[in-house]
Amino acid sequence: MAIKRCRAVQFVTVPLLIAFGAAAACTPARDQEADSRPPTRGQVIPALPFDHILTYDELTTLLRDWAAARPDICEVGTVGTSPGGRELWFVTITNKATGPAIEKPALLVDGNMHALEWTGGVAALNFIWRIVRDYDTDERIRRLVDTRAVYVLPRASPDGVEATLRQGRIVRSVLRPDPGGAPVPGLRMGDIDGDGQVVFMRFRDPSGPWKVHPGEPRLLVAREPDEAGGEYWRVVPEGTIPGYDGDTITVPPALEGLDFGIFFPDDRDLLPPGGAPGPDANLVPEVAAYVAAIRARPNIVAHVTCHSFGGGILTPPVNPTEPMPPSDGQAYAAMGEKAAALMNYDVMSYLDLRAGQRLEVHISTEIGWMYNALGIYSFITEFWNPLRAAGIALKGRMSLWLGGLHPVEDELRLLRWNDEALGGKGFVAWHAFDHPQLGPVEIGGWDKVHYWYNVPFDRLEQEVAPHADWLIFLALSSPRLEIRAFSAEPMEKDDWRVRLVVENSGWLPTSVSQQALDRKIVGGVVAELALPPGARPVDGDLRREIGQLTGRSEQRSTATWWGYSPGTPERAVVEWRVVAPAGAKISVTASHARAGTARASLLLQRARAR
Ligand SMILES: [Zn+2]
Numbered sequence: 123m124a125i126k127r128c129r130a131v132q133f134v135t136v137p138l139l140i141a142f143g144a145a146a147a148c149t150p151a152r153d154q155e156a157d158s159r160p161p162t163r164g165q166v167i168p169a170l171p172f173d174h175i176l177t178y179d180e181l182t183t184l185l186r187d188w189a190a191a192r193p194d195i196c197e198v199g200t201v202g203t204s205p206g207g208r209e210l211w212f213v214t215i216t217n218k219a220t221g222p223a224i225e226k227p228a229l230l231v232d233g234n235m236h237a238l239e240w241t242g243g244v245a246a247l248n249f250i251w252r253i254v255r256d257y258d259t260d261e262r263i264r265r266l267v268d269t270r271a272v273y274v275l276p277r278a279s280p281d282g283v284e285a286t287l288r289q290g291r292i293v294r295s296v297l298r299p300d301p302g303g304a305p306v307p308g309l310r311m312g313d314i315d316g317d318g319q320v321v322f323m324r325f326r327d328p329s330g331p332w333k334v335h336p337g338e339p340r341l342l343v344a345r346e347p348d349e350a351g352g353e354y355w356r357v358v359p360e361g362t363i364p365g366y367d368g369d370t371i372t373v374p375p376a377l378e379g380l381d382f383g384i385f386f387p388d389d390r391d392l393l394p395p396g397g398a399p400g401p402d403a404n405l406v407p408e409v410a411a412y413v414a415a416i417r418a419r420p421n422i423v424a425h426v427t428c429h430s431f432g433g434g435i436l437t438p439p440v441n442p443t444e445p446m447p448p449s450d451g452q453a454y455a456a457m458g459e460k461a462a463a464l465m466n467y468d469v470m471s472y473l474d475l476r477a478g479q480r481l482e483v484h485i486s487t488e489i490g491w492m493y494n495a496l497g498i499y500s501f502i503t504e505f506w507n508p509l510r511a512a513g514i515a516l517k518g519r520m521s522l523w524l525g526g527l528h529p530v531e532d533e534l535r536l537l538r539w540n541d542e543a544l545g546g547k548g549f550v551a552w553h554a555f556d557h558p559q560l561g562p563v564e565i566g567g568w569d570k571v572h573y574w575y576n577v578p579f580d581r582l583e584q585e586v587a588p589h590a591d592w593l594i595f596l597a598l599s600s601p602r603l604e605i606r607a608f609s610a611e612p613m614e615k616d617d618w619r620v621r622l623v624v625e626n627s628g629w630l631p632t633s634v635s636q637q638a639l640d641r642k643i644v645g646g647v648v649a650e651l652a653l654p655p656g657a658r659p660v661d662g663d664l665r666r667e668i669g670q671l672t673g674r675s676e677q678r679s680t681a682t683w684w685g686y687s688p689g690t691p692e693r694a695v696v697e698w699r700v701v702a703p704a705g706a707k708i709s710v711t712a713s714h715a716r717a718g719t720a721r722a723s724l725l726l727q728r729a730r731a732r
Pocket of ligand 1: 430
């Protein structure tokens with residue numbers, strides 16, 4: 123497989139006004155035509171290339187260039203270092219002039235938790251690119267960056283992605299043995315004919331389960347239950363079989379099958395009776411570092427992990443033991459509907475996806491940890507559906523199709539799609555090869571790396587583009603604490619009545635989810651008055667607990683009394699009596715870990731007598 127290594131950089135520019143004050147100049151190679159939009163003078167923001175997957179070095183350069191071009195809103199940090207010595211780049215986006223990220227509700231996005239699922243990593247990068255590119259011109263992006271924060275871990279497994287780029291084969295998360303597993307003998311996948319691709323091997327076997335389709339010699343179809351006497355085949359992944367005994371072949375879980383997703387902390391309270399928790403995050407340094415970074419940011423209210431493939435959005439619950447309060451289910455549905463509308467993807471729970479599987483097996487996941495233990499709305503996006511691209515109308519769940527429960531006609535259609543739409547590049551023609559253990563075999567089959575796990579490069583940008591719109595929508599759906607009014611009324615002498623009105627101007631409640639309330643993992647709004655020296659409160663504390671404020675998420679319909687909450691449940695008033703000299707400056711801070719921090723101050727002034 124020829125993975126392109128060229129560095130294709132396009133440019134757009136930001137207006138001079140914004141570029142003024144940019145800290146560092148970036149000097150990318152000017153080897154491509156400029157972006158189609160009219161150029162303006164200013165700091166150059168290099169475009170995200172869609173014609174190849176960035177190497178780690180290219181990724182590092184691009185992120186630094188973006189941050190250098192927009193230091194006012196974009197910062198590149200790291201949450202740790204991989205065992206391969208690569209940084210886990212972590213991008214923070216917010217308008218620094220309107221407050222630090224930690225004081226704003228935040229959306230967290232990650233990509234390449236699974237190494238080969240490049241499309242997910244590109245989608246995470248595209249979100250950053252979209253924001254830094256359009257901040258000046260897109261009202262929604264400006265509002266997002268001015269009032270919220272975005273965190274992006276674009277490449278959760280830099281070692282794994284680098285391995286897939288170098289070896290061109292399926293690697294789950296990283297090329298490292300599962301710390302909990304012992305090596306198992308059997309077939310080792312690899313490129314044995316040296317064409318750069320790792321596909322499949324087929325060889326004749328009188329008791330084999332496959333036969334060649336009569337009208338399509340590339341296609342192997344199942345031998346009939348009562349069939350004998352024909353030419354039959356066996357199919358295994360391309361690779362070698364150390365210690366082959368001449369009769370039996372086992373295909374063990376790949377050495378590189380380590381899956382970061384199962385190392386996120388389980389909520390142990392939700393394990394089924396006798397159920398075992400997933401493995402410890404500390405066994406995987408990348409996951410441990412990411413988990414620590416998430417725990418250090420209690421302002422995260424929503425999360426999306428970007429994967430491929432499937433063309434769907436997955437939500438909790440993952441396991442049947444995980445409760446979801448109805449209001450959370452409704453919020454998830456509303457957010458999922460938006461995704462479905464923008465991307466034409468299916469939205470379903472992970473548990474629904476498991477239909478037909480053994481549900482008593484507990485599955486540990488990143489989204490399960492985020493929602494169950496942290497009360498954060500967490501989603502998996504599975505980009506790209508090759509079946510849909512080939513015009514196959516799925517009659518049931520895609521998981522059933524992938525399990526082989528589909529008509530042969532679908533597979534013929536896929537091959538026609540390869541020939542017509544992909545120019546034949548998606549399916550490697552079967553070709554003879556003399557295998558060191560098996561003897562004569564044929565090597566060929568679907569290029570799963572480029573056409574199944576990932577959207578082809580020529581369709582990549584259009585596939586991920588609407589996802590950025592959904593992420594903007596999600597971030598803007600978060601709660602947002604604001605000060606509606608802050609005033610002081612003179613009572614007598616130096617006695618003042620100070621009044622604060624706070625409100626949640628966001629869609630979600632300040633608690634974000636009922637799950638967070640039920641599990642007592644989120645505190646309420648706190649208002650705290652700051653007085654100058656010599657001033658003092660007359661009654662009560664300067665610090666007041668306000669509790670939670672609702673958002674608009676449960677205001678669904680005025681058709682009945684049940685679809686909305688009348689009044690102003692998103693608003694609260696706090697009053698203090700203070701003694702302070704006229705002319706003194708008093709300040710207030712209203713804060714909530716998830717809904718953000720708002721500040722106001724005023725000068726104590728008596729109305730002038732007429
Ligand atoms: Zn994945």
